[in-house]
Amino acid sequence: MCREEEIRKLTDYVDDAIADYLSVGNPEACCEKLENVIAQGLPDEQLEPIEGKSQANFKLHPLHHLSLAAYTTLASAYRVRASQLLDLHSEMDGDELEALSLIKTSAAYSLLLAGATHRIFLSDSSLIASIANFWMNAGESLLSLARSSLLNSFVKGRLPVLNLSSLQSHKCNECSLADEFEANFFGSQAHNGGLENISKQFLNCVSSITPKVWSFLIQGHHLCKKFKDPIDSNWLQKMETSKIWGFQAHSGCTAMDSSSWDEESTGGYEAQRDTNQERKNLFKLGIHCLLYGGFLSSICYGPSSYLTRYIRNLVDGEESLTGNSSHEMD
DSSP: OOHHHHHHHHHHHHHHHHHHHHHHOOHHHHHHHHHHHHHHOSOGGGSOOOTTSOOEEEOOOTTSHHHHHHHHHHHHHHHHHHHHHHHHOTTOHHHHHHHHHHHHHHHHHHHHHHHHHHHHHTTOGGGHHHHHHHHHHHHHHHHHHHTOHHHHTTSSSOOOOOOOSOGGGGOOTTOOHHHHHHHHHTTOOOSSOOHHHHHHHHHHHHHHHHHHHHHHHTTTOTTGGGSSOSSOTHHHHHHHHHTTTSEEEOOOOOTTOGGGSOOOOOTTHHHHSOHHHHHHHHHHHHHHHHHHHHHHHHHHHOTTSHHHHHHHHHHTTOSOOOSOOOOOOO
């Protein structure tokens, strides 16, 4: 099969999986299809056999637009699966634990999408409105997880009571995002601004926080473990060097085959973690993502946009944190 033909088949396969999810509403089947195509390329039945040769199969690059579309849909589908599970079995601990795992995976895909598209944004500033939306969605998902009562069901201790009366209670000493947001909110002029400066501060902060929560978000999820860090691009450079995501012979291994994925032991993982600290880090990362998304949106729509009030309410815990909203303007 020629390259152009396989790209067309990949596009059709991903588009059909997303369309089926949106029309039929089977999030589990959608997750299976999209994650398999990301990990393995097209399924065997989609490949045309070549006599005397192994089947050739392209795999999607992590930054390919089809991969980004898949991350977007997977974040939604995992969230819907968690909601459906809790609606059906709200009193069963086993189902609550599974639901928590699904919510974590949804947040992981949201963060992966924001980190991946930000890499593209660095060379194409016309994407600023979309990037703002992705960072806000990631922040909302992380805050929702950090505040989730599901965490209280399985760990000792709770997230310490925070002063939610002022955005300054969430101020980071390493960046000026909170000051910039406050200045926009009250219509005053901040003195630390500038897209390049704020973006650099933001990336420095999230690059420091993300490794502290990423393993928690992707625990037990084989595909997400392939992405070592959604913010740090070193993992992507290693993938490109080793041609993991390039053209290669179809080996028949599955996404869950331990011989083809870099696994690490997770025995006793939950019991060993300081979950209180983890929740603080989730909360801190979520705040940064929300405020940065809000900063970018203020460039697009002005500081008086409804998004500014919406983010302020999210940070202060006054909005319902569902993690499923879309913030793009018409």
